[in-house]
Amino acid sequence: MPEPHGALAQQFEDLEQQHESATLGMWLFLITEIMFFGGLFAAYAVYRSTHPEAWHNGSRHLDVVMGGINTAVLISSSLTMALAVRAAQLSKKTALLANLALTIAFGAVFLGIKAIEYHHKLEAGLVPGRFFTYVGPDLDHLQLFFLFYFIMTGMHAFHMVVGLVVLAVLVVMTLKGRLLGDFYKPVELTGLYWHFVDVVWIFLFPLLYLIGRHG
Amino acid sequence: MSTHSAASYLNASHGIASWLFTRDHKRIALLYLISLSLFFALGGMFAGAIRLELLTPKGNLMSDATYNKMFTLHGVVMIFFFLIPSVPAVLGNFLVPLMIGARDLAFPKLNLLSWYLYMAGALLAVTVAVTGGVDTGWTFYTPYSSTYSNTNVMATAAGAFIAGFSSILTGLNFIVTIHKMRAPGLTWFRLPLFIWAHYATALIQVLATPVVAIALLLVMLERGFGVGIFDPKLGGDPLLFQHLFWFYSHPAVYIMILPSMGVVSEIIAAFSRKRIFGYDFVAFSSLAIALLGFLVWGHHMFVSGQSMYAGLVFSVLSFLVAVPSAVKVFNWTATLYRGSISFDAPMLYALGFIGLFTIGGLTGLFLATLGVDVHVHDTYFVVAHFHYIMVGGALFGYLGGLHYWWPKLTGRLYPHTWARLAAAIIFLGFNLTFFPQFLLGYLGMPRRYHVYPEEFQVLNVFSTAGASVLGIGYLMPLIYLLWSLRSGAKADSNPWNAKGLEWQVSSPPPVHNFDQVPTVTEEAYAYAPADKGGS
Amino acid sequence: MSTHVASVRLLLTIFVMLLALTATTVAVAYFDFGRVNIVVALSIAAFKSALVVLYFMHVRYGSRLTWVFAGAGFLWLVLLLVFTFGDYLSRPWESVTAW
Incomplete structure (x- = not known):
């Protein structure tokens, strides 16, 4: 039996309990995400410490301009997401729709730029595995760097795609007149997820793009 | 109190769809019970094949390659698809809402989803048994798993990966439920220790499982794309995999044992008619075990090439885990002192747990000692230690809990004499199987070989004989518990005359557990001293 | 709320x-x-x-609970990093380089 959206589920006493449970559940989910990406960051850090030269060189193959623009794009999407939460709380339907749409647009731009970068790396023969045709010193470790580049940014991009799908669902729900006022919770939870994905990128950007710039 | 309300959760709706799409935590618990029992039987068959092969020094029954697959499948099935979910998914799912006075878990749909994830992962991994097997051991050590093994590592790792999310969702659900949905008056220090144990377990599930997920994912990527993440030939470091793997898999041992400790606390209190001695200490020791469990993973890597300084630190921290573990054992023992003890089947399992867990824990200290570990590493000593914790501990807790709450789960009583007999047979069979393995390991018999020098045969024959007894012991509950479903006497709401909110609702409980949310006014285990138990 | x-x-x-x-x-x-x-x-x-x-x-x-859990996530990541690096950084200290 599908309950009307945002209504009180039978296991809860009141909406406050339901909302608090949802927020706590989301934070616990984000903790699992921290640890999931954390395993990757730990592996990255170990190899960076054992092969500093390769990491330095690998980093120089990345495009700081594109990475920097993407960082700004993602931060902008976080702003519009935060504004969307505010609009939902204040029952401003048009503002909610506009900010959700902007967030989706920024997210799509980010993925588009990421795709261009991936394509450049493919052309340069820097995609690990059988496409790795790049010629230079210490290829094994350079390949290891790019392995981590692709796994980490790929995992991040995957999370963005999931986020975009959820945002699209929120747009449809808004058009049906939900998510406003007391029913803003799904927007807030999506916002938590979206900001978390932003935080991951905030670390990925310097660790991948910037570590080899000096010297 | 009404003994049978017309609409219990079992007969409120009918048909297969009412089970497969249920969001009732109690029905989901039974789905887990059925599926876990099947996978336990499967894992047991692999174990039987191993013990049969080891009856003789030569490899008469199967080739070395087949033997490798047998012990791998035994480990994978038993750990990922039986022990990790066992107590939380079955008893925890059923009891956490009942014990805290809630109508369900916080997220019933996620709860159902976690059962489907479990089934998807388990079935995927089990299909491996007929599609080439897997021979890496349950630990998936690289670079063998990622590069060299010719068996079906991908599907097995994917199965464990998927089942991991099931475990995460269960933990997440428990934490939110315990924080947000306790009945009025049920403060943290009035909670049953079962709840504390599950809370600690859930923290580990949430914090540790994602790391093994990423480790397995990296193995799959490395294997699938032929790149070198952990392969030293391509610049990787195989020890890094071990770090990530054991960051989860050591705490996972506590995912398996902590819930059983919670079960034992409930049983000891109910069958001694006393409040658990030092309740606060037992409660906090669960959290301490969960925390310390995260700081000791390197003791699996003493002889792996890990830095010996790291080894020293991990060794010292491993000793510390003995403190909260001993707190529990001493406090249970102190609870027994001058209690009105009755030796029903659940109590036999709980007492068995205390004894066997003590042996398992003390031999764990041998293994935490660097010098001793170098001697017994990768021998049957480790195998015996591990099984004393996992079977003598975790499984005994599971069986004890199943017997304790069976009347609540099903509304039926089982024959007590048979149950006591089965508990005794399982205890004897278990010790006969695994105690000789301590001796074998100390004498130097390495694990994971299907042939061995003839001087080890006598002890191996004992062990295999014990395994046969153990097998019979496992079959007995299967028979009399199934029998009880149809022919057992009907249970009233509180057949053990025990304390706890779960015993205040009818057996089996109504769909939404409590018509009115109860208000709690007393501490857990408020047994009156003169109040002699039922049965 | x-x-x-x-x-x-x-x-x-x-x-x-x-x-x-x-x-x-x-x-x-x-x-x-x-x-x-x-x-x-x-x-x-x-x-x-x-x-x-x-x-x-x-x-x-x-709420305080949100603080605790948000903090725990980062703390546990630190535990993973610290103990893993405890191994890698102390390896060169050993007088025996291989065994």
């Missing part, structure tokens, strides 16, 4: 700070500070993350 509505002004301030910090971290990366480069980069990243977590994710106004 913990419904905190953030002001537009605050959100915009955080946004501008985040952009400025991004520009800073890029600019600083071109100067060679030796080992300090990574420390600076990670400090700026940590500060940016803190801004996002505290203001965009409302933790600043959240």
Whole structure:
């Protein structure tokens, strides 16, 4: 039996309990995400410490301009997401729709730029595995760097795609007149997820793009 | 109190769809019970094949390659698809809402989803048994798993990966439920220790499982794309995999044992008619075990090439885990002192747990000692230690809990004499199987070989004989518990005359557990001293 | 209920700070500070993350429980890093290099 959206589920006493449970559940989910990406960051850090030269060189193959623009794009999407939460709380339907749409647009731009970068790396023969045709010193470790580049940014991009799908669902729900006022919770939870994905990128950007710039 | 309300959760709706799409935590618990029992039987068959092969020094029954697959499948099935979910998914799912006075878990749909994830992962991994097997051991050590093994590592790792999310969702659900949905008056220090144990377990599930997920994912990527993440030939470091793997898999041992400790606390209190001695200490020791469990993973890597300084630190921290573990054992023992003890089947399992867990824990200290570990590493000593914790501990807790709450789960009583007999047979069979393995390991018999020098045969024959007894012991509950479903006497709401909110609702409980949310006014285990138990 | 509505002004301030910090971290990366480069980069990243977590994710106004769990996530990541590096960084100290 599908309950009307945002209504009180039978296991809860009141909406406050339901909302608090949802927020706590989301934070616990984000903790699992921290640890999931954390395993990757730990592996990255170990190899960076054992092969500093390769990491330095690998980093120089990345495009700081594109990475920097993407960082700004993602931060902008976080702003519009935060504004969307505010609009939902204040029952401003048009503002909610506009900010959700902007967030989706920024997210799509980010993925588009990421795709261009991936394509450049493919052309340069820097995609690990059988496409790795790049010629230079210490290829094994350079390949290891790019392995981590692709796994980490790929995992991040995957999370963005999931986020975009959820945002699209929120747009449809808004058009049906939900998510406003007391029913803003799904927007807030999506916002938590979206900001978390932003935080991951905030670390990925310097660790991948910037570590080899000096010297 | 009404003994049978017309609409219990079992007969409120009918048909297969009412089970497969249920969001009732109690029905989901039974789905887990059925599926876990099947996978336990499967894992047991692999174990039987191993013990049969080891009856003789030569490899008469199967080739070395087949033997490798047998012990791998035994480990994978038993750990990922039986022990990790066992107590939380079955008893925890059923009891956490009942014990805290809630109508369900916080997220019933996620709860159902976690059962489907479990089934998807388990079935995927089990299909491996007929599609080439897997021979890496349950630990998936690289670079063998990622590069060299010719068996079906991908599907097995994917199965464990998927089942991991099931475990995460269960933990997440428990934490939110315990924080947000306790009945009025049920403060943290009035909670049953079962709840504390599950809370600690859930923290580990949430914090540790994602790391093994990423480790397995990296193995799959490395294997699938032929790149070198952990392969030293391509610049990787195989020890890094071990770090990530054991960051989860050591705490996972506590995912398996902590819930059983919670079960034992409930049983000891109910069958001694006393409040658990030092309740606060037992409660906090669960959290301490969960925390310390995260700081000791390197003791699996003493002889792996890990830095010996790291080894020293991990060794010292491993000793510390003995403190909260001993707190529990001493406090249970102190609870027994001058209690009105009755030796029903659940109590036999709980007492068995205390004894066997003590042996398992003390031999764990041998293994935490660097010098001793170098001697017994990768021998049957480790195998015996591990099984004393996992079977003598975790499984005994599971069986004890199943017997304790069976009347609540099903509304039926089982024959007590048979149950006591089965508990005794399982205890004897278990010790006969695994105690000789301590001796074998100390004498130097390495694990994971299907042939061995003839001087080890006598002890191996004992062990295999014990395994046969153990097998019979496992079959007995299967028979009399199934029998009880149809022919057992009907249970009233509180057949053990025990304390706890779960015993205040009818057996089996109504769909939404409590018509009115109860208000709690007393501490857990408020047994009156003169109040002699039922049965 | 913990419904905190953030002001537009605050959100915009955080946004501008985040952009400025991004520009800073890029600019600083071109100067060679030796080992300090990574420390600076990670400090700026940590500060940016803190801004996002505290203001965009409302933790600043959240319950104590939210603080505890958000903190636990990062603490556990630190545990993973510290103990893993405990191994890698102390390997060169050993007098025996291989066995």
